[in-house]
Amino acid sequence: MSDVYIVGVDMIKFGRFPDRTVPDLAAEAALLALDDAGLTIKDMQALYCGNLGQASGMVGQRLLAEIGQTGIPVTNVANACATGATAFRDGWMAIKAGVYDLVLAVGVEQMGKGLLGGGGAVSTEGLIGSGTMPAMFAQIGMEHTRKWGTTFEQFAKVSVKNHHHSTMNPKSMYRVETPLEQVMQSEMISYPNTKLMCSVNVDGSAAAVLASEATVKRLGLMDRAVKIRTSVMSSNPFEERQMAMPDFTVATRLAAKWAYESAGVGPEDLNLVELHDCFATAEIVHYENLGLCADGEAGRMIDEGATALGGRIPVNVSGGLLSKGHPLGATGIANIYEVATHLRGSAGQRQVEGARLGLTHVVGGGPGMGTACAIHILEKV
Amino acid sequence: MADDTKTKAPPLTPFIKTTAEGEHYLSGSRCQACNEIFVGERTVCAACCARGKMAAVRLADTGKVYAYTIVERSFPGVKTPFVDVTVDLDDGAHIKGTLEGIEPVMAAIKFDMPVKVAFREAVPINTPGQPYLTYVFVPA
Numbered sequence: 001m002s003d004v005y006i007v008g009v010d011m012i013k014f015g016r017f018p019d020r021t022v023p024d025l026a027a028e029a030a031l032l033a034l035d036d037a038g039l040t041i042k043d044m045q046a047l048y049c050g051n052l053g054q055a056s057g058m059v060g061q062r063l064l065a066e067i068g069q070t071g072i073p074v075t076n077v078a079n080a081c082a083t084g085a086t087a088f089r090d091g092w093m094a095i096k097a098g099v100y101d102l103v104l105a106v107g108v109e110q111m112g113k114g115l116l117g118g119g120g121a122v123s124t125e126g127l128i129g130s131g132t133m134p135a136m137f138a139q140i141g142m143e144h145t146r147k148w149g150t151t152f153e154q155f156a157k158v159s160v161k162n163h164h165h166s167t168m169n170p171k172s173m174y175r176v177e178t179p180l181e182q183v184m185q186s187e188m189i190s191y192p193n194t195k196l197m198c199s200v201n202v203d204g205s206a207a208a209v210l211a212s213e214a215t216v217k218r219l220g221l222m223d224r225a226v227k228i229r230t231s232v233m234s235s236n237p238f239e240e241r242q243m244a245m246p247d248f249t250v251a252t253r254l255a256a257k258w259a260y261e262s263a264g265v266g267p268e269d270l271n272l273v274e275l276h277d278c279f280a281t282a283e284i285v286h287y288e289n290l291g292l293c294a295d296g297e298a299g300r301m302i303d304e305g306a307t308a309l310g311g312r313i314p315v316n317v318s319g320g321l322l323s324k325g326h327p328l329g330a331t332g333i334a335n336i337y338e339v340a341t342h343l344r345g346s347a348g349q350r351q352v353e354g355a356r357l358g359l360t361h362v363v364g365g366g367p368g369m370g371t372a373c374a375i376h377i378l379e380k381v
Numbered sequence: 382m383a384d385d386t387k388t389k390a391p392p393l394t395p396f397i398k399t400t401a402e403g404e405h406y407l408s409g410s411r412c413q414a415c416n417e418i419f420v421g422e423r424t425v426c427a428a429c430c431a432r433g434k435m436a437a438v439r440l441a442d443t444g445k446v447y448a449y450t451i452v453e454r455s456f457p458g459v460k461t462p463f464v465d466v467t468v469d470l471d472d473g474a475h476i477k478g479t480l481e482g483i484e485p486v487m488a489a490i491k492f493d494m495p496v497k498v499a500f501r502e503a504v505p506i507n508t509p510g511q512p513y514l515t516y517v518f519v520p521a
């Protein structure tokens with residue numbers, strides 16, 4: 001099986017674009033990624049398009065209607081917060097399988113403001129606990145507190161760090177420093193997550209052009225290529241408490257195990273990580289889930305600054321979902337854009353010096369739904 | 382918070398059951414192959430994948446708080462704050478719910494505090510005028 005490379009990748013600056021359409025947002029990222037590769041839509045053999053909000057709306061075909069209808073096969077993908085990464089991985093698999101040599105993967109989302117979660121015919125909100133995402137991830141944080149004594153302040157430090165990182169990212173929704181007191185004193189949504197510890201609902205899109213090794217060489221694109229060292233996904237394996245409390249830990253640990261095994265590397269080999277910080281509490285638990293530190297060490301890790309730019313293993317130098325924003329279907333490819341940009345040495349002010357190996361992680365799901373987790377390990381060529 | 386045994390309100394979730402005598406309880410299933418216990422009725426075991434081994438059970442009505450949060454902001458129309466808990470029932474089942482009968486402040490709630498199941502009528506935010514029978518937890 002051929003190795004697969006990213007030869008073009010980009011994202012739009014995340015923001016709120018209520019007057020634009022989903023295909024229009026998708027088209028902008030697709031053209032940016034194609035331009036980055038120096039290719040056109042006519043070169044693409046297939047399109048994998050991730051979107052949640054219009055999952056039944058054939059967004060991929062509507063995207064092609066905006067940028068060129070070449071008749072290529074389109075696969076529309078919806079998989080919670082792993083939607084974009086799933087589309088990307090479908091493209092990777094198609095090249096691995098030898099079916100195509102050159103494909104386009106796009107993730108896009110247009111979101112409103114407000115809390116996510118709930119749904120269903122008769123609302124149980126407030127009566128059978130809460131189905132809101134902040135409450136769900138509040139309990140996940142409290143479980144960490146229960147096991148390891150993690151404090152409100154430690155969770156809040158994640159948000160301070162990621163907001164700081166975002167000041168160096170021109171594509172971030174917000175680029176504002178948020179000191180610890182401000183994070184801790186902002187509106188409490190569900191303890192311990194304050195408003196500044198919740199990811200930002202934004203509109204956004206990101207896209208990547210994937211190619212087989214032979215194609216990269218034939219087109220002379222190796223100088224801009226980033227190698228996809230591994231691509232894995234998992235769903236939530238059975239865990240006894242997950243029907244009461246959606247589980248993002250077991251699925252992440254399973255995907256991480258497979259990712260490190262298949263890539264032949266360990267967490268100690270990574271130079272940077274973009275992980276799914278949908279809430280500040282989530283980032284803390286994923287330090288351990290991804291093996292960036294031992295179980296119980298995540299609180300200390302944030303205290304010591306190990307995951308800040310310049311630290312032992314910088315995490316979410318893009319600003320993360322907490323500040324860059326979290327357009328659900330786009331997030332998985334936006335994370336890949338971030339890591340690939342560092343591996344190319346073109347991340348500017350926030351560049352992780354000497355980055356050779358990076359990991360992206362997204363995990364999504366909800367009450368009574370289950371979990372989708374995707375991990376990619378990318379390598380400098 | 383006395384149980385209302387006269388209610389005609391439909392259950393808010395299918396695993397709230399009522400006996401012929403009007404007594405409410407939470408129903409579950411236990412796998413006779415691996416002994417895993419689930420909230421609600423099911424036919425295949427999600428833990429060991431066994432088929433045809435599920436036995437209907439009446440879930441325990443007491444348990445302990447495993448994790449909790451105070452929900453200060455919820456969807457429009459939902460009264461806040463309220464206490465959102467994950468409870469480990471004493472028979473091994475795990476279930477989420479609202480903890481009532483306690484001040485909704487973090488200091489009032491402790492990990493592993495004992496709770497019991499109670500039932501009451503409540504009106505969901507999107508069914509004005511239509512009450513449903515729900516379960517809640519109260520301090521034991």
